[in-house]
Amino acid sequence: xxxVTQSSRYLVKRTGEKVFLECVQDMDxxxxxxxxxxxxxxxRLIYFSYDVKMKEKGDIPEGYSVSREKKxxxxxxxxxxSTNQTSMYLCASRPLYGYxxxxxxxLTVV
Amino acid sequence: DAKTxxxxxxxxxxxxxxxxxxxxxxxxxxxxVYWYRQIHSQGPQYIIHGLKNNETNEMASLIIxxxxxxxxxxxPHATLRDTAVYYCIVNAGGTSYGxxxxxxxxxxxxxx
Numbered sequence: 709x710x711x712v713t714q715s716s717r718y719l720v721k722r723t724g725e726k727v728f729l730e731c732v733q734d735m736d737x738x739x740x741x742x743x744x745x746x747x748x749x750x751x752r753l754i755y756f757s758y759d760v761k762m763k764e765k766g767d768i769p770e771g772y773s774v775s776r777e778k779k780x781x782x783x784x785x786x787x788x789x790s791t792n793q794t795s796m797y798l799c800a801s802r803p804l805y806g807y808x809x810x811x812x813x814x815l816t817v818v
Numbered sequence: 819d820a821k822t823x824x825x826x827x828x829x830x831x832x833x834x835x836x837x838x839x840x841x842x843x844x845x846x847x848x849x850x851v852y853w854y855r856q857i858h859s860q861g862p863q864y865i866i867h868g869l870k871n872n873e874t875n876e877m878a879s880l881i882i883x884x885x886x887x888x889x890x891x892x893x894p895h896a897t898l899r900d901t902a903v904y905y906c907i908v909n910a911g912g913t914s915y916g917x918x919x920x921x922x923x924x925x926x927x928x929x930x
Contacts, residue, residue, distance in 0.1 A: 712861075750921060750922055750923075751918075751920040753917045796859075798861050798862070800861075805852075805867055806852055806864045807854075807918055810861050811860055811861050812859070812860065812861045
């Protein structure tokens with residue numbers, strides 16, 4: 709069964725901390741995505757990557773960066789966490805059709 | 819990507835068929851219709867997709883109108899575990915790496 713694994717289910721971080729959210733897929737997919745989900749706003753795309761070391765900004769990249777050093781791993785980095793980055797973060801990878809999502813990381817910044 | 823319109827919420831009795839409609843009147847020729855669902859506090863789960871023919875898998879059936887401007891997801895025998903938010907999305911498939919744009923979806927509540 710195909711899998712997208714996010715390293716943490718719940719995280720609590722302090723304002724100003726550098727935060728790493730890790731995502732690993734075991735399906736050899738080219739394309740990987742980071743979304744955040746907030747009540748009333750739906751899923752919003754932060755960054756995506758269509759190959760190793762390649763990245764593209766999504767709709768809301770401000771305050772975030774990403775890293776894709778290996779095909780199976782796509783990391784989201786919050787350079788200096790702020791309270792408005794408290795959210796559910798979802799990683800996805802894409803085969804030819806459709807997406808496979810991870811279970812999500814609920815990040816709280818205090 | 820084309821925009822979709824779904825009802826905000828629907829109810830269904832356990833064991834009955836749940837029919838979830840979606841309008842996508844601006845869909846273009848190379849765009850597929852995808853359905854996902856999201857159970858509380860989990861990542862969205864792929865259900866089914868189609869281009870113009872009706873599709874069926876072990877989870878659901880997808881009926882697409884001939885003009886492709888609307889579709890219906892059918893859960894033939896809804897269970898309590900089917901209570902979730904259901905998203906209808908249109909997106910180019912194939913080699914495109916385009917993003918999926920999720921709207922607000924339909925909250926389906928299956929009751930005993």
